[in-house]
Amino acid sequence: MQDVPKTRRVRVLVYLDLRSLEMVASFSPPYTDPGALTQQLKEGGFAALTPEAVAALAGVELQALHALDGSWDALVLDPYLKDGGRYRQRRHSCFVVAPDSISQVPHRAHWQSLDYNALHGGMHRWFEPIQPQVVGQPAFQLLMGAIAAQCSAQRPDVPEWFVEAHQFRIDTTDGIGRPTPEGAHRDGVDYVAVLLLGRHGIKGGETRVFEANGPRGLRFTLTEPWSLMLLDDARMIHESTPIQPLDDVGYRDTLVLTYRAGGFQGEA
Template identity: 65%
Template sequence: MSAAEFSPPYLSPNAIDTALRERGVGLLSGEDSAAWIGVPLADLRALEPHWDRLAPDAYLKDGGRYRQRRHSCFVVDGERVALEPHRAHWQPVEYNALHGGMQRWFEPMEAAMVNAPAWSLLLRRLAAAASALRGERPWYVEAHPFRIDTTDGIGRPTPEGAHRDGVDLVAVFLVQRHAIKGGESRVFEANGPSGQRFTLRDPWSLLLLDDRRVIHESTPIQPDPADGHGWRDTLVVTLRAGGFQGE
């Protein structure tokens, strides 16, 4: 960790529901994230090869080639996890000024990842956190495995800037970092002066956000060393009550 980096203020797993309710944000280390989900960390790490087979994002309005991703949708109702028919990802311009209003058809997640037992446990645990925050109900879930790389010399995890997603709960897992600098996470109160900044480095560490209360962004990445090629892999999962955006 460089001298300029801020360490993540990790919590214990049993403090997450309270932190989300009181402050709108909670952080878990990789080991605690796995324990919170109820799986060995090795089972989460076994999903990592899927990030090597993501598809290029053809919708970047800045013309960049630095983002690869997939996208699949689910409904989680209690213990039931259902994969939904493949659909476009859509956000209103109020939440994504750069790419809002577009139907973006990304390649679906690979079946082997969707069918992994750790995957359904991960979605159930996130749905339980959303229910603790908002009350029990079915949750409409969109999952986005991302790779941001330094193909263009700089990669932008959030080219739209600081934003909300228009959902109830946002989960950002830092899956892996390789040969980069930057990629600082920043979280701000949507209607207040407070904010936090930190750099996630621990594989499968988890940032949970109450999307009604906070806005978030990640700073650009650059290769380190400067003549190398690096990347930052994340898994973003959003949960929304009442239906998918755009329905």
């Protein structure tokens, strides 16, 4: 075998070392004071809240949100992953949220254009609906309505929000799990709320948020159950890095709520 020049060997070793460091680095979320949430979202394009602030925003005890946790054990394997992976389970339901009402719409497919999801866009993906006992929990509806109110504070011209709710579990069955296999992206909606439910036996899963038309970006790791990242989808691009197991198979649970004015994606 031809000998590799020493300088080249050094460069390779440094590169691998930096990759290893990146996998274990963890930066704390830039939590926003709840009273400054509206202003932070307007000026910065995104905001992060502690679990206690999320519960206060919804007007419930934190324990009421934790009462939903067990439903993530009943998610269903995502059959649409184009990379052939088995690492994603999910459920999906849709709602129309107005200031004084929340209505679940008949079960419908999740659809995104190729402009927003180059990997899975352009096709109707039918997922199992979120279980009725979850949708019927006051905490679930109050949380969905409270985030809608924050969206309305940014866009008071919008009379109602078309909301898609996604329960996700990303695991390391394949050795690695990809929360965002499509890479850094926008969702094609107006606002996106990502709530971390829990991390179990994993490393990675770092959140990265970038300005869509600017140089500013942040990286941090949501670790506290029921912490929140809320972002303006028109202004910000986001992704979550892959997860790896610390020992045996691990997983990361999230609830993603997307808010769109004028209708669901795929509607005329």
